[in-house]
Amino acid sequence: KAGVTQTPRYLIKTRGQQVTLSCSPISGHRSVSWYQQTPGQGLQFLFEYFSETQRNKGNFPGRFSGRQFSNSRSEMNVSTLELGDSALYLCASSLANYGYTFGSGTRLTVV
Amino acid sequence: AQRVTQPEKLLSVFKGAPVELKCNYSYSGSPELFWYVQYSRQRLQLLLRHISRESIKGFTADLNKGETSFHLKKPFAQEEDSAMYYCALSAATSGSARQLTFGSGTQLTVLP
Numbered sequence: 221k222a223g224v225t226q227t228p229r230y231l232i233k234t235r236g237q238q239v240t241l242s243c244s245p246i247s248g249h250r251s252v253s254w255y256q257q258t259p260g261q262g263l264q265f266l267f268e269y270f271s272e273t274q275r276n277k278g279n280f281p282g283r284f285s286g287r288q289f290s291n292s293r294s295e296m297n298v299s300t301l302e303l304g305d306s307a308l309y310l311c312a313s314s315l316a317n318y319g320y321t322f323g324s325g326t327r328l329t330v331v
Numbered sequence: 332a333q334r335v336t337q338p339e340k341l342l343s344v345f346k347g348a349p350v351e352l353k354c355n356y357s358y359s360g361s362p363e364l365f366w367y368v369q370y371s372r373q374r375l376q377l378l379l380r381h382i383s384r385e386s387i388k389g390f391t392a393d394l395n396k397g398e399t400s401f402h403l404k405k406p407f408a409q410e411e412d413s414a415m416y417y418c419a420l421s422a423a424t425s426g427s428a429r430q431l432t433f434g435s436g437t438q439l440t441v442l443p
Contacts, residue, residue, distance in 0.1 A: 253431065263417065263433040275428035310375065312431070319365060320421075320431055322375040 222247065224313050224323035232329045238299040241326045245292050245313030251275075252294040253320065254286060257308040266309075269294050298328075306330045333358040333422040337434035344408050345442050352403040352437045354392075354418030363421040364401040366392055367433075370414045378416070379403070388412070408441045415439075 225244040254266040265278040269288035286296040312320040334357045366378040381394040418434040
């Protein structure tokens with residue numbers, strides 16, 4: 221079966237712009253989580269969605285937001301981009317917390 | 332709040348030698364622990380979860396609640412085991428919501 225799909229794979233944006241990243245979970249998985257991976261901070265939890273509701277949110281500013289659609293696909297949005305937002309953004313889907321399957325990520329570069 | 336500590340950023344062993352990657356956690360509830368592996372240029376993959384008590388690619392990990400540890404072990408390392416390994420803890424936050432907290436990772440290099 222298809223894995224977790226993230227689009228786009230790479231993105232270059234300018235400071236101050238906004239960006240939307242997309243994640244399609246494994247079919248049947250209703251939980252989608254987002255993580256930011258950087259060399260300095262490692263893997264940090266952004267938020268988790270389940271059945272179109274945000275269940276959990278990490279310690280990130282309000283510029284980071286997300287949503288989940290009825291088909292479980294999820295998007296995350298970052299507004300007013302800063303240089304420090306440059307990172308690999310990972311999406312993971314889960315079935316009843318039995319482990320999380322990760323996508324390949326979207327590499328965001330802010331210039 | 333939950334916390335996962337991997338004390339070794341880098342670990343090198345020779346092929347055929349035993350390897351142990353350390354992971355300690357702090358969490359007041361009942362933990363669900365995982366090991367993830369990231370090979371060069373590949374996505375993060377689930378290696379082990381403690382509830383299944385399985386052995387994947389020769390790796391095992393035992394949850395020691397007394398020492399709050401979940402060390403990853405393999406008796407004979409192979410060159411293809413070279414990768415970044417992350418220990419992670421799934422903790423309940425509220426209701427049925429859970430959050431996966433990662434350690435900082437250990438880069439394992441298996442030398443020929």
